[in-house]
Every structure is written in C-alpha cells, then in structure tokens.
Amino acid sequence: MQNSIQPNSIIKALLEAREERWNSKLSLAKHGWHVVSLQLNLPGYPKNDDNTEQFIKLIDKQFVRFLKAHAPGKYREEKKCFIDKAGDCIYYLIPAKGITSLELKNITELFEESHSLGRIIDLDVLDTKGKQISSGKEKKCFICDKPAHVCRKEQTHSIDQLRKEMLDAIILFLEKERMKNCIERFSTWAVKALLYEVSLSPKPGLVCRVSAGAHTDMDFINFINSTAALSPFFIELGWLAANNFNLEMADCLPKIREVGLRMEEAMYESTGKINTHKGAVFLMALSMFSAVHVVHKKKKFKPGIFAGTVQQITRGIIQRELCSVEESSRITHGESCFLHFGLKGSGARGEAEQGLPTVMHHALPFIKEMDLSMEDMNDKNMFSILAPVLLKIMSVNNDTNVLFRHGEEVLEELKRKSIKVLNQVTNGDRDEYYKLVDWCNTKKISPGGSADLLSVTMFVQFCQTDKGL
Amino acid sequence: MELKLKAQAGSFESSDVLIMVEPQPQGVGRKIELESIVMQQFGDDLLLQIHRDLDAYGIKDIRVIINDKGALPPTLSARLETALKRSAGLQTGTLI
Numbered sequence: 347m348q349n350s351i352q353p354n355s356i357i358k359a360l361l362e363a364r365e366e367r368w369n370s371k372l373s374l375a376k377h378g379w380h381v382v383s384l385q386l387n388l389p390g391y392p393k394n395d396d397n398t399e400q401f402i403k404l405i406d407k408q409f410v411r412f413l414k415a416h417a418p419g420k421y422r423e424e425k426k427c428f429i430d431k432a433g434d435c436i437y438y439l440i441p442a443k444g445i446t447s448l449e450l451k452n453i454t455e456l457f458e459e460s461h462s463l464g465r466i467i468d469l470d471v472l473d474t475k476g477k478q479i480s481s482g483k484e485k486k487c488f489i490c491d492k493p494a495h496v497c498r499k500e501q502t503h504s505i506d507q508l509r510k511e512m513l514d515a516i517i518l519f520l521e522k523e524r525m526k527n528c529i530e531r532f533s534t535w536a537v538k539a540l541l542y543e544v545s546l547s548p549k550p551g552l553v554c555r556v557s558a559g560a561h562t563d564m565d566f567i568n569f570i571n572s573t574a575a576l577s578p579f580f581i582e583l584g585w586l587a588a589n590n591f592n593l594e595m596a597d598c599l600p601k602i603r604e605v606g607l608r609m610e611e612a613m614y615e616s617t618g619k620i621n622t623h624k625g626a627v628f629l630m631a632l633s634m635f636s637a638v639h640v641v642h643k644k645k646k647f648k649p650g651i652f653a654g655t656v657q658q659i660t661r662g663i664i665q666r667e668l669c670s671v672e673e674s675s676r677i678t679h680g681e682s683c684f685l686h687f688g689l690k691g692s693g694a695r696g697e698a699e700q701g702l703p704t705v706m707h708h709a710l711p712f713i714k715e716m717d718l719s720m721e722d723m724n725d726k727n728m729f730s731i732l733a734p735v736l737l738k739i740m741s742v743n744n745d746t747n748v749l750f751r752h753g754e755e756v757l758e759e760l761k762r763k764s765i766k767v768l769n770q771v772t773n774g775d776r777d778e779y780y781k782l783v784d785w786c787n788t789k790k791i792s793p794g795g796s797a798d799l800l801s802v803t804m805f806v807q808f809c810q811t812d813k814g815l
Numbered sequence: 816m817e818l819k820l821k822a823q824a825g826s827f828e829s830s831d832v833l834i835m836v837e838p839q840p841q842g843v844g845r846k847i848e849l850e851s852i853v854m855q856q857f858g859d860d861l862l863l864q865i866h867r868d869l870d871a872y873g874i875k876d877i878r879v880i881i882n883d884k885g886a887l888p889p890t891l892s893a894r895l896e897t898a899l900k901r902s903a904g905l906q907t908g909t910l911i
Contacts, residue, residue: 361831361893368826368833387829432828468829478827495885498830499853 356391356431363431371437372476379424379439380447381472382454384409386433387485387494388466390509393433401516402434404523405467409457413438416453420445447473451481458485463519465494466512488512528641528815529584535808536580536634537573539801540626542723544569546732550740550779551786552797553622559783560792568617575616576623579609580634587638595658598635602659606631625694625747626798632656632698633802637809647809649706657701664692664699683746687754693746693795702802704743709803712738716772720807733779734771736800740764745795752791760791816872822901825886825894832886834898839876845869851883864888868895 367383375381384405386398406427413421424439440450454469461467465488471479484493489503489511497503544566547554558565583605590598609627614620636655641647668684671677683691697704713720718731741764748757763782770778786792818838825833839846847865851858861883869877879895886894900906 357889357893361825361890361897364826364828364831365824368828368831385828470828472827495830495852496856498885499857499887 359431360391360393367430367432367435371472374426374437374439375472375474375476378442378474380442380445380450380474382413382438382440382450383468383470383472384436384438385468386466387468387488388433388509388512389498389505393431394429397513397516397520399429399434400520402436404520405461406436408461409469410438412457413453416456417445417449442474447471447477447479448481451479455481455483463515466516488515524815525584525588525638525642529581529588529638531812531814532634532637532641532805532809533577533580533584535805535812536630537577539804539808540573540576540623540630541570542728542732542804543797543801544573546728546736546800548780548783549733549736549797550783551790551792552794557787560787560790564617564620564622568620568622571616572613572622575612576609576627576630579605579612579631583631583634584638587635588642591639591642595655596661598659599663602631602635623798625795626801628694629698629702629798629802630805632659633702633805635659637805641815646815647812649710649806649810652806652809653701653706656698660695660698662699663695664689668692668695679750680746683750687744687746687749690744690754691746691749693744694798697799702799702806704739704799705803705806708742709735709739709799710806713803713807720804721811732800732804734768735803736796737764737768737771737779739799739803740793740796741768743793743796743799745793747794748791752789756789756791760786760793816874816899816903816905818874818877818899818902819904820902822898824897824901827882827884830885830887830890832881832883832891832894834882834894835880836895836898836902837878837880838902839878841876843876845875846878848878848880849883850881852885853883861891864891865895868892872899874899 371381371383384402386393386402388398410421420440421438422441426437426439428435451471454471458464458467458469465486473479484495486492487494487497487502488508490497492502544553545555547556549559551560553559553561553564553566553569555566583602586601586605587598590601593601606627609631610624613623613627633652633656636652636659637647639655640652644651664684668681671681671685677685680693680695683693685691689696692699713735716734718735720731723731741761743761745757745760748760763785767778767782770776818836821835821837823833823835825831827833845866847862849858849861849865851861861881865879865881869875869879883891897906
C-alpha cells in the first residue's frame with residue numbers, strides 16, 4: 347500500500363471535492379443538460395495557481411469558440427466556473443434537445459487532439475442520464491506516448507517530474523498567447539496609424555482624402571493600396587521580435603531589413619512603382635519590432651525603453667550607411683541628402699539612431715500637454731486632434747524630403763511657418779493652416795518625413811494607451 | 816464493522832473510482848464486480864487490494880461494485896473506507 351505518498355488531509359480534501367463535483371454534475375445532468383466539464387490533468391498539489399487559472403480561462407475561451415464553430419447554436423452561454431481543492435473547473439451546460447452526447451464527445455475529443463496542450467486538458471461529457479460518455483480512445487501520457495492511465499498507475503514518471511513539465515508547458519503556452527495577442531494588436535495599431543495619417547485632410551503638400559497635395563504621380567487610393575499591401579508584414583515583424591529575443595540588438599537590423607525590403611516590393615507592386623511609404627516602412631518596421639520586443643522583455647509597453655530599443659538596433663547606422671557614401675549617380679535621396687547637409691540631412695536613419703527624438707521629445711509630450719485623445723477619433727474631430735500634432739512635428743523635423751528638393755532655406759521657412767500656424771490652429775483659427783496648405787501645394791513642398799513621424803507618433807500613442815495587453 | 820445500508824463513494828472523474836457497497840446476509844461471502852480502464856494490466860492488483868482492505872475491516876459478506884477510472888491505490892482505499900463507513904452509518908454522505 348502506498349498510503350504515504352501524499353499527506354492524508356490533502357488527499358481527503360481532494361477526494362471530497364471530487365465527489366462533490368461528481369454529485370453536482372449528476373444533478374445538473376438530470377435537469378435536461380448534457381454537462382461538459384473542463385478541468386486540468388495536473389498531478390500533485392496544489393491543483394491551481396495563477397498560471398493554471400490564467401490557462402483555464404484561455405482554454406475556456408478557445409473551447410467555447412470551438413464548440414460554437416463545430417455545433418453552431420447548441421451552446422447557450424450556460425456555464426459554471428469554480429475553483430475547489432481539485433483545481434479550476436468549468437461546466438458547460440448544453441441543452442440535450444439539440445445535440446447527442448456522442449456528438450458532443452466527438453467535439454471535445456477533436457478539441458483535445460488538435461490542441462498543443464490537449465494532454466493537459468480534460469473534457470468530459472455527461473449525458474442526461476448521468477452517464478459518462480466514452481469514445482474508448484485513450485489519452486496519451488504527457489511525457490511519453492503510452493496511454494496516460496498506464497503511466498500514472500505504473501508511476502513511470504515521478505509526479506514531481508510530470509507536474510513540473512506540465513507547469514512549464516503551461517507557462518510557455520501562456521507566454522506565446524500573450525505575445526500573439528500583443529502582436530495582433532500592435533500590427534492593428536501600425537496599420538491604423540498609416541491610415542489615419544493619410545486620412546487627415548487637408549495637409550500641407552501631402553496626399554490626403556481631398557487632394558494629392560504637391561504630388562502629381564500619386565493619390566489617396568495609392569496610399570490605401572500601399573497600406574493594404576504592407577499590412578500582413580507587421581505580424582511577421584512582431585513574431586520576428588518575439589522569436590529572436592536573445593539576438594544581439596545589432597544583429598536584428600538585417601532581419602528587420604529583410605522584411606522591410608519585401609514590404610517595399612509589395613508597396614511598389616501595389617502602387618505601380620510609386621514610392622508612397624518608403625520612409626514609413628523603415629520607421630514603422632523598426633517601431634513594430636521594437637514595440638513587441640519591449641512587451642516581451644518588460645511584460646508591458648514602456649515608451650522610453652521602446653525608443654532605446656530603436657536606438658540600439660540602429661546604433662552606428664549613420665556612420666556605416668551614410669558616412670561611407672560617395673557621390674555617384676546610384677545613391678538614394680536619403681544618402682544624397684546626408685552628403686549635402688550632414689547630420690541635418692540624416693533623415694529617417696538619423697531619427698532612428700537618436701531614438702526618435704521628434705516623436706519622443708516633441709510630438710508625444712505635445713499630445714500629453716494638449717490632452718489630445720486618439721481613442722475616440724472620428725471624421726469630425728480628426729482634424730483638431732491630428733493637424734496640431736503634424737504641425738508640431740513639421741516645426742522641428744529636418745524633413746529630408748523638403749531638404750533634398752528645396753534646400754535648407756525653404757526647410758527653415760516651412761518650420762517657421764509651422765510654428766506660427768500651430769499657434770493659430772490650437773486657438774481654433776484654421777485660415778493660416780489653409781494658406782500653408784496652398785503654399786506647400788503650389789510650391790510642390792511635401793513634408794513626407796513629417797507625415798511618417800506622425801504615423802510613428804500615433805503608433806506609439808496607440809501602444810502606450812493599449813488596455814488589452 | 817457492521818454494514819447496514821447501500822452506500823457509495825467516489826466519482827467518475829479521471830484517476831478516481833466510484834465504489835458502491837451493499838450489505839449481504841451472513842455466509843454469502845464477498846461478491847466483487849470490478850470494471851476498470853486498466854483492467855488488463857492491473858485488474859488482479861485491484862482485486863487483491865480490495866480483499867486486503869476488507870480483511871482489515873473484518874468484513875466477510877458484502878457486494879462491492881467498483882468502477883475505476885485509473886485511481887491510485889491510496890485513492891481506492893480511501894474511497895472504499897468512505898463507502899463502508901457510510902454503509903455502517905458512521906459517516907454521512909451519499910446514500911442510495
């Protein structure tokens with residue numbers, strides 16, 4: 347006899363809890379319900395902790411979805427959740443009229459089989475006569491592939507080992523689900539930021555809903571096409587960050603660039619070879635990667651650490667990529683700008699390597715100071731929320747789009763005008779703003795770099811106010 | 816221990832066992848009906864354990880119905896003990 351393997355009082359409490367469960371299930375079943383019970387096959391004590399509780403909450407959501415997908419309309423949101431000495435438990439009550447207990451059992455088995463941690467999950471079906479439905483299939487052991495009840499009986503694996511492996515797997519699973527949720531949310535914010543930016547109308551020189559601004563080769567729909575083409579890559583960037591957690595920061599850049607280059611290809615394909623988002627791709631890809639990296643590391647989004655991450659990833663990029671450039675016909679606008687204007691012309695690379703100063707030290711503090719809320723954006727309030735932020739960015743940003751095409755004097759004039767117009771716009775007067783729009787459109791001045799930084803600013807703002815992480 | 820009533824203990828949960836006991840007239844002996852998911856591998860061990868436990872309580876005449884979902888020996892003994900005590904009126908619980 348092995349009475350000594352566990353303290354007796356714990357065994358007693360556990361056995362009592364199990365018996366109570368069984369009786370409550372039986373009485374529920376007799377009221378015309380099939381009772382599906384969800385619990386964990388976790389050996390040892392205690393049966394529940396913070397992780398198992400979180401885990402069962404997640405499995406609950408997944409299983410209800412599964413049930414609704416496989417037996418539409420059968421589940422009527424009737425369930426009972428509780429924790430007793432036997433652990434976390436949920437009963438789902440399914441009206442017996444619509445579905446047979448065997449059909450339910452097939453669904454629960456399919457769920458267990460298709461779930462990566464199905465061997466920890468125990469779903470039982472009790473029919474209206476109080477009979478436990480069995481399909482005769484044997485659940486496999488969590489560690490080896492032998493039937494679980496044989497391993498349990500023979501004690502092939504020690505309870506401590508089995509328990510530890512299960513709890514570790516649960517923690518890993520929770521972590522992955524947490525990152526999945528974060529990545530899905532952040533990629534939504536990235537796309538939303540790009541869409542909001544182009545939707546702000548009118549804008550000085552920039553493409554918007556009502557005008558192509560200073561441009562003749564692209565319009566609003568090009569931006570919609572391009573944003574749509576970019577949207578799948580943010581999830582990829584997120585997983586890149588979550589899966590390469592141990593990588594040196596400096597080694598991340600080529601990996602991000604690889605995705606970034608595919609984004610550029612997708613952009614050019616969707617716009618008919620027009621550059622709508624090249625600068626935005628560089629900054630937003632970096633931002634998406636860094637934001638997810640921060641959440642992975644710190645369990646929540648911290649803007650300061652986010653900016654530091656962007657800085658670390660791009661450390662030395664100006665030295666490496668801009669300082670070595672020599673005059674030739676095959677250099678990009680960004681490279682040429684640096685050649686002519688030095689650090690002032692370092693553009694998106696400079697902004698990144700310095701840790702996004704325009705976003706972190708100007709735009710975001712401005713949003714806070716003005717108490718602007720991005721949460722309830724609509725067509726009516728969009729202008730009064732976003733136009734001041736854009737002007738704030740334009741007033742400080744050494745926009746290489748402007749610098750490259752129009753030179754330093756025009757850039758400084760644009761910055762001065764932006765400060766003036768910002769004061770008036772925040773006082774409710776839009777006349778000067780419209781004049782600035784006309785001035786930019788007529789002179790073909792398009793502050794595309796500032797538009798990119800507006801997108802990044804919104805992205806960071808969405809991330810730091812995200813309540814669903 | 817003198818058995819007076821039909822009684823049961825346990826559950827159908829996995830790694831548990833549901834045991835029903837019923838008093839029998841003197842001289843009838845032990846009637847044990849065993850069903851287990853590990854019948855093939857452990858059926859004999861389970862029977863042996865039940866007999867040993869009944870010996871310890873000095874019970875000679877009884878009907879025991881066991882439905883085993885892979886309970887470990889301490890669980891089996893505890894469930895049998897509770898069923899017997901309920902039958903003898905020494906412990907409250909599910910009576911049939």
